[in-house]
Amino acid sequence: MRQILLPDGSLDGESPLPTDHVKRLFEAMVTARRYDHKSISLQRQGRLATYAPFEGQEAAQLASVAALAPDDWLVATYRDAAANWAHGYPMDLLFLGRVGDERGGAPPEDVHCLPPSITVGAHMLHAVGLAWAAMLKGENRVALTMFGDGATSEGDFHEAMNFAAVYDTPTVFLCQNNGYAISLPVARQTRSESIAAKASAYGMAGVRVDGNDPLAVYDVTREAVARARRGGGPTLIEAVTYRLGAHTTNDDPGRYRTSEEEEAARRRDPIVRTRSYLEGLGEWSRGWEDAIETEAERLVDEAIERAEAMQVPDVEHVFSAMFETPHAGLVAQAEEAGR
Amino acid sequence: MSERTLAQAITAGLDEALASDPSVMLLGEDVGVTGGVFRISDGLLERHGADRVVDTPVAESGIVGAAFGLAVGGMRPIAEIQFMGFSTPGYDQVVNHVARIRHRSRHRFTAPLVLRIPYGGGFGAAEHHSESWEAIYAHTPGLVVVTPSTPHDGKGLLAASVASNDPVVFLEPIRLYRSVKGQVPDERYEVPLGTAAVRREGRDVSLLTWGAMTKEVRQAAEVLAGQGIDAEVVDVRSLVPLDEETVLGSVAKTGRAVIVHEAPRTAGFGAELAARIGETCLYDLLAPVQRVTGWDTVFPLKRGEHHYLPSVDRIVAAAVDTMADA
Numbered sequence: 001m002r003q004i005l006l007p008d009g010s011l012d013g014e015s016p017l018p019t020d021h022v023k024r025l026f027e028a029m030v031t032a033r034r035y036d037h038k039s040i041s042l043q044r045q046g047r048l049a050t051y052a053p054f055e056g057q058e059a060a061q062l063a064s065v066a067a068l069a070p071d072d073w074l075v076a077t078y079r080d081a082a083a084n085w086a087h088g089y090p091m092d093l094l095f096l097g098r099v100g101d102e103r104g105g106a107p108p109e110d111v112h113c114l115p116p117s118i119t120v121g122a123h124m125l126h127a128v129g130l131a132w133a134a135m136l137k138g139e140n141r142v143a144l145t146m147f148g149d150g151a152t153s154e155g156d157f158h159e160a161m162n163f164a165a166v167y168d169t170p171t172v173f174l175c176q177n178n179g180y181a182i183s184l185p186v187a188r189q190t191r192s193e194s195i196a197a198k199a200s201a202y203g204m205a206g207v208r209v210d211g212n213d214p215l216a217v218y219d220v221t222r223e224a225v226a227r228a229r230r231g232g233g234p235t236l237i238e239a240v241t242y243r244l245g246a247h248t249t250n251d252d253p254g255r256y257r258t259s260e261e262e263e264a265a266r267r268r269d270p271i272v273r274t275r276s277y278l279e280g281l282g283e284w285s286r287g288w289e290d291a292i293e294t295e296a297e298r299l300v301d302e303a304i305e306r307a308e309a310m311q312v313p314d315v316e317h318v319f320s321a322m323f324e325t326p327h328a329g330l331v332a333q334a335e336e337a338g339r
Numbered sequence: 340m341s342e343r344t345l346a347q348a349i350t351a352g353l354d355e356a357l358a359s360d361p362s363v364m365l366l367g368e369d370v371g372v373t374g375g376v377f378r379i380s381d382g383l384l385e386r387h388g389a390d391r392v393v394d395t396p397v398a399e400s401g402i403v404g405a406a407f408g409l410a411v412g413g414m415r416p417i418a419e420i421q422f423m424g425f426s427t428p429g430y431d432q433v434v435n436h437v438a439r440i441r442h443r444s445r446h447r448f449t450a451p452l453v454l455r456i457p458y459g460g461g462f463g464a465a466e467h468h469s470e471s472w473e474a475i476y477a478h479t480p481g482l483v484v485v486t487p488s489t490p491h492d493g494k495g496l497l498a499a500s501v502a503s504n505d506p507v508v509f510l511e512p513i514r515l516y517r518s519v520k521g522q523v524p525d526e527r528y529e530v531p532l533g534t535a536a537v538r539r540e541g542r543d544v545s546l547l548t549w550g551a552m553t554k555e556v557r558q559a560a561e562v563l564a565g566q567g568i569d570a571e572v573v574d575v576r577s578l579v580p581l582d583e584e585t586v587l588g589s590v591a592k593t594g595r596a597v598i599v600h601e602a603p604r605t606a607g608f609g610a611e612l613a614a615r616i617g618e619t620c621l622y623d624l625l626a627p628v629q630r631v632t633g634w635d636t637v638f639p640l641k642r643g644e645h646h647y648l649p650s651v652d653r654i655v656a657a658a659v660d661t662m663a664d665a
Contacts, residue, residue: 073412106447114411115444119435122404126436129408136364136390137413155428159401166396321442322481324449324504327533327580 001208001240004215007268009276016219019283025066025214026274026284027292029058032082033271034296035091035303036245039081039098042304043249048098052079053245056212059270060176060239062086063214064144067221073134073143074113075127079176080146081116089113091303099307102321112141121147121154124173128160131169131228142228144172144221150181152195161236165202170228172221173236176211178243179265183256199236211239212270242268343523346516348490349379352497353417355527357387360415363501366393367402367419367455376421377457377516403429403454407437410450415501423458423510424467430475437506438481453500453507458486459551459601461514461648463641470638471602473550476508477578477611483532484578486510488553490521492576495530503532512551519554533580537589541571543665544595544658547586547612549575552599552649559654566655568662578608586612587619594625595661599649604632626661 004013015022036055042048054061061083065074074087081094088111097104097116105115114130117123127145134141151157152175164171175195179186192198199206205227209220217239224235242265246253253262266272278284319326319334326334343351356363365371365380371394374381384392395402399420406416420426437450460469476484483505487493493511500507538553539560548556553574560570573589575581590596596616598609613628631649639647 075408102443103445105443106445109447114448119431122400122432122436125401125404125432126408126411129405129410130412131408132405133409133412133414136409137362143408156400156404159396159398159404162396162398163401163405167393321445323441323483324446328583329580 001210002216002220003210003213004219005213005273005277007273009273009280011277015215016222017215019281022214022274023278023283025062026271026278028062028086029214029271029274030289030292031296031299032058032062032085034293035081035085035300038300038304040245040249047304047308048095049100050248050250051098052248053243054079054082056244056265056269057176057178057241058082059214059217059274060174060211060241061146063217064174064221064237064239066218067225068142068144070110071112071141072225073127073130073141074146075117075123075130075143076113076146077117077123077148079148083146084113084116087111087113091299092306095304095307096310101310101313102317103310103313104307121151121156123147124151124160125156125163128164128169128171131164131171132167135169140229142170142172142225144174144225146174146176148181149175149177149179149186149189149195150184151175152198153189161198161202161204161234164234165204168231168233170231171234172224172228173234174221175236175238176241177238178241180243180247180256182247182251185256194238196236196238204234204236206236206238208238208240211241212268212273214270214274244269340522341525342520343490344517345487345490345493345512345519346377346379348493348523349497349511350381350383351523352494353380354383354386356417356498356501357383357391359527360501362413363415363417364391364393364409365417365419366395366406368395368397368421370394370419375419377513379511380419399425399429400432403432403437406452406454407432407440407450410452411440411448415451417453417455417501419455421457422468423456423470423472426456426472433476433482434479438479441505442481449504450506451504453497453509455509455511457511457513459512459514460638460644461551463644466640469644471550471600471633473510473578474602474606474608477608481506482579483507484510485532485576486512486550486578487576488512488515488550488574489519490523492530492536494523495528496532496576498527499529499532502529507532510550514551515554533577533582535576535582535585536574537571537585538574539570539572541569541593543569543593544597544661545571545573545589545593546597546599546654546658547573547575547589548599549578550601552601555649555651556599556654558651559658562651562655563658566659568658570658575612583615583619587615590616591620591623594623596624597629597631597654597657597661599631599654601633601648603635604630605635607632626664629657629661631657
């Protein structure tokens, strides 16, 4: 397993990122965690629908996206709000999707993220198709898709990995192995030695990385993106991490794992580790982190305010985006619904 | 103008689409080197190259899912599934992604792809090779669903499907591929999506059908003519959007309707037509609406399929029934 930044905050090898960049990643991780905690609290207040927390997976999401160019595609899931936000998806639109409004699925034209996938696995094929289209059109773009350990059991994982390898599409498969697919531990998900090991069956590169180590995640993703960009084909990255929270706000992890296990996982928290590293360099202070927290709180609060301020859609909203132009039958139904 | 079979007309339509738009590509199992199991893409690999006529691994979800990504990424993929019975592994991609990306992204992303699916039975095929599941696709919001029954429509509906910015399920009646011939313009033309065609005008009873059953229905209309019954034959052709004006207009005019399809009866698309007739032209009806359909059974193998498929006799009998009080 590739590691650079060890859990105690020391380095094994050289950092692939300058300190300034690590500090920006730290800011992003703290901000994303604020978004995560706020979302859970908003869901408890009935202001968001079901929410899928990513606490503990910030390094896997943010350090991998840091290796993408703005024009690269990101095709991620309902648990990857941090990744989408880092790739330019406005936070208010991420909230809006959870508020229960399809307009949250429409990132701005210059943001190359598909709306978060809710089905498990099918979206990996979309990343293959997007990368393939870029290749055929001579665009220098890569598509990175994120998914969990559970998704690797879906048939579409197989079909996507196979298509990507057969056509050499510039696709990066990033599996966040967070230990559980709702309740099922990864040991019951697969008998493969690792998820990364599956890559060799498809004839593609596979790499296992400590997903809570932002430096190593960045490093392996940068390599995979560079390989894809130069026509070297797809890569499967297994970022080994841990979902510190529940599967969703409807889940109770106490039914399938112990608090001892969770406490042990907290000691590998990517934020704690990055803080120790920066502190060791003399680049961290409590005041600095407090300032990040304050700014994050403002950012998150403003985003949910903007989302909630958007007017509740009228009946037209339900009908107006089924086709380029609604056909007569739908127009009649819209009139009926509006009566 | 050239005389072409339905199969040849679709081939010509694919060729023209590939030649006129560099973003068009074909993908599917065996569509390249062999020209497809029905040879519909015969010669297209040689003419347009392996980047644009792509043989895929045997993976229907992969074909549809990759086509979705290609379409969102700016291509206009035409994906082929070999037989309708094999379309179900790709149906998840269709219903959960292809059909809804425009809605879930408020027009930000669209998937302008054409999904070509040969369908229907009557040619003694192996199990799973004869299904007619058009109602499943028509029941999936966000899809256009069309099926040509003439060479002219084969090319013209395909041109309109490729040009559409919405995903189109293009159902090809296998039984008609080489059994119908007709004059097809050599230049590009479109048969608009959402239009039905009256194949035979008549005063007494409307025979509503689509796809391969148009053949038996037209034959039935001639038999009925011999009995003094003047049947109107409506090729519905576009299930979604439905051309209510033509289809229901015909029923309002004749006052009698026989709906013919080879798919199973229960919740078949004929049920939808019967409901719409009830909603809009009940008081024009002179007789109960009749359905002549496949049965609510598994599609039988070769030795039993004649028991299943609507025959000319069954269609004639149903039409005569509607005339009982005339």
